[in-house]
Amino acid sequence: MNKEDNLKRLAYLRNIVLNMPEKPGTYQFYDTEHTIIYVGKAKNLKRRVSSYFHKEVDRFKTKVLVSKIHDISYSVVNTEEDALLIENQLIKQYKPKYNVLLKDGKTYPSICVTNEYFPRIFKTRNINKRYGTFYGPYSHISSMYAVLDIIKKVYKPRTCRFPITKEGIEQRKYKPCLEYHLHNCGAPCIDKQSYEDYQEAIRQAREILKGNTREVQNLLKQQMQKYAEELRFEEAEMCKQRYMALDNFAAKSEIVSHTITDVDVFTIIDDDTRKNAFINYIHVKNGAINQSFTYEYKRKLDETDEELLNEAIPEIRERFNSTAKEIIVPFELDFKIKDASFFIPQRGDKHHLLELSEMNAKQYKFDRLKQAEKLNPEQKQTRLMRELQEKLKLTKLPYQIECFDNSNISGTDAVAGCIVYKGMKPSRKDYRKYNIKTVTGPDDYASMQEVVRRRYSRMQEEGTPLPDLIITDGGKGQMEVVREVIEDELHLSIPIAGLAKDDRHRTNELLFGFPQQTIALDVKGELFKVLTQIQDEVHRFAITFHRNKRSKHQLHSELDDIKGIGMKTREALMKQLRTVKRIKESDIQTLTGIIGASKATIIYNYFHTK
Template identity: 75%
Template sequence: MNKQEKEQLNAYLKNIVLNMPEKPGSYQYYDENHNIIYVGKAKNLKKRVSSYFHKEVDRFKTKVLVSKIRDISYSVVNTEEDALLLENALIKKYKPKYNVLLKDGKTYPSICITNEYFPRIFKTRSINKKYGSYYGPYPHITAMYQVLELIKKIYKPRTCRMTITKEGVKQGKYKPCLEYHIHNCYAPCINKISYEDYQENIKQSREILEGNTRNVSNLLYKIMLKNAELLKFEVAEEIKKKYLILQDFVAKSEVVSFTIKEEDIFTIVDDDNNNNAYINYIHVKNGTINQSFTYEYKRKLNESDEELLITAIPEIRERFKSTAKEILVPFYIDWKIKDAEFFVPQRGDKKHLLDLSEMNGKQYKFDRLKQAEKLNPEQKQTRLMKELQNKLKLSKMPFQIECFDNSNISGKDAVAGCIVYKGMKPSKKDYRKYNIKTVEGPDDYASMKEVVRRRYTRILEEGGTLPDLIITDGGIGQMDVVRAVVEGELGLNIPIAGLAKNDKHRTNELLYGWPPQTIGIDIKSELFKVLTQIQDEVHRYAITFHRDKRSKHALHSELDDIKGIGPKTKELLIKKFKSVKGIQSAGYQDLTDTIGPSKAAIIKEYFKLKVGK
């Protein structure tokens, strides 16, 4: 790889990393043959992946890994635990060269029910299916202990490792241990509980471990009521605690679910221009995600989402050799495919998986948009102008936007400012300041009229460019006075919008039309942030001008009234004599030494005449 190719690769990888989301997930590195060479997990994808490319990385193996990277992909999940599980699943599937390969079942603990005559139930990290049934793995360790504790309290399975046989129980070979005496075990070894009742308890335990808690919950509820009817309130209270623990038990996640064996999940996300679509595919096997990819499709004949999805599904399933019998989709599809059925989930684990797929599709779309806008910043500006045009239903994109604001204190030093945004960026050379000339007292509406009238009268006289949109820093009242001047007096057809603030003085809505209507814009959107920026900028510009004007008045002194004494002379006098009184009492020679004989004479003559008056 030559220097130019290396620079191009670094720029490509850097662009991917810069646009990664700050969310939990799994990331994958690819080599020159597009084989996965490393799978990692992160609480913050952007922060974690960027750390590999820091110059201060000094581990040799990390440097070797980074030198092999030719591409990066990632999958977003909702929680850190899910990121761990997804990483584990991908490592097991692809066995990347630079990962420590984790053997099946030894990463996260599972719960085992043994195949013994009287089965035991316990936590384990070793999986050997000939010894029993396994449930998990559990990403939430606390939840796993909760369910084990629940089973222990309700069903009290034995915990000893003694080999118990049917013949041994009949012959009385066994003695109860301490667990029986402290009421933690029903002692099947001495036949204190029948084989049939013990197996029923194990059956109910399996129901809990498989996630079928409703039947067990109903059973506990009935037991609680029965004890209450028998006035066994302490027992009923204890069962109630167990019932509530079961109700609160949440051990399943989007990545692992006991009830899901094998599923394909597909969602589709459109781009803003509806030209492209992003289809996310997730494959679940034995309750674990082992595939998660997003594909970009370009519409050729304005195909609908359903048409595009049904075209993509067989292609993607064939690529990954999927044999899942059920395919989760976001909407009804009026098509049939061989050996599989479409299903639109409304709730539960399957709905969570569908939401996760859609989130990955949206994240991929967002990342692609950010990458494109970094390469071409004007694309973002055009997108925002187009969005504002659509929101306000303007006849053309608002390239030039102007915004006004007044500033005064009780009508004194009244000023106004006009800022100009071109292409959604401030054009500071076009900003203008205005001293209010015709208004006396604190009258914001009259001041706004004066400024708007002066602004656009001059533009018309000079043949300047009128704005595509005027935004007022205020609500309906400000919009009304601007409209009265622009349309009523000057006969101009310029769209006028208003930015209103809530009780906490925060921008919360955009107004447009007549009578003004609230325009629905997400306050977290980029467009709303730009509009808020415009409002903050005009306020800053006007109030800064007002402060400067006040400062000049505050610094005004008697020396400013003496003809022939300029700012520099004034500065020398104040520095030497400290005050006007000190200057007045100074001798002619002292004044001459400071500012020269001619200006000393002017100062002496001024104060002589003043005393004479």
């Protein structure tokens, strides 16, 4: 590969990385033949994958791997543990060339509760449903052992492998083992513990394994407090560690479940124009995800979501040679597939899989949107304007937005600023500064009314296009005084919104309407970020103007009061003599050498004839 082709390859890969989400998930690297050469997992996909392409990377293996990458794909999940489990399954399935760990055929352990008369509880890597119920698998081995230890301490299940039966107990065939004498077992084999008590203990242990740990956590908390009161600090610390381990314990991942054997999962998400749809496909085999892809379908004849899925499901199943007997979908479909049935889950593991599939489809849609907006920035601006229009139910796109803010110190040097955003971008040539003329003292409401009145009455007189939206840097009070000027005095019809801040001076809500209502916004969304930028920008603009005005007053010197002495003369003197004191003490010859005889005489006489 020549240098130019290599640069194109790296640019293509970096563009993919740039649009990756900052979420947990797995990623796959492909070579020129689109064969998976590496599978990885990450808590933050974007950060992890971008690390491969840093200039500082100096590991030989990483450099070799990066040189082989020609494409990247990824899937998002809810937790890092889920990503770890999917990574495990994908490595075993594809055996990528550059993966070393987890290729040995081992898998993460599960916990088995046997079907015996007196069930046993133990960890295993061999799953056979004939022998019992399996919980897991568990990617955090230490947490799994912590829970097994808690179950052993609290419920004392038997550990021996004797095939204990009711008849054997009645015939006294068994003898208690060492665990009984160590108080680790209730010895149900010799009827020291009743069948009912033992089964109740196992039932509670199952609840822990399902993730219902609150009861056990409360018990550990009580024991910890009891030990602390008795000054048995080592035992109290042990209880604390078990409590924390149990608190961090994830009893079962939605990604891998032994109750799900072989299913296909399909979800569909529309783009904003409904011209395209994104269909995600997840295939679960033997309880684990081994396929996850999203496809973009173009609507040719304005097909419904149902019609698109009817077309896509057989096509995708054929492409992946799927023979799954159960197909999970988000809604009812009016067609049938031979030897397979559709299922719409409402809860449980299968519903989690449906949610995961939908999350991946949404992420794919978002990534495609970001790529398109990178090529055409105006598309992003239009999308944000449309989103704001829908939120506020405006009659037209808010192309021109104007925002106001006041700035003063106890009413002195009172000023205001107006900034203008056009197409969701600052239009700095349209920014305006205002000195407050009619208000005395610190009255923000009256100052705001003066500025709004001056600006829009002038725009009316000049026939200048009015804004599509006014935003006040304040809450309900600011909105109301602006409304009084706009509607009651000037008889204009301009929508008014307000951006309120919390106690930490951070934007926390958008207000709109009269009476004002809080408009729900995603604080992590792009629209919220733009509105926050508008508020920060108008605050910066107003306060900078105020500081400049205040500093001019503070820099006033005695030289400013001398008639006949202009700015250039003052600057020349200050440049040479540095201070007013030295100017006062200078003789007339020194002053003449700097500014000439006539002006030197004026200054000398001013300071020496007082």
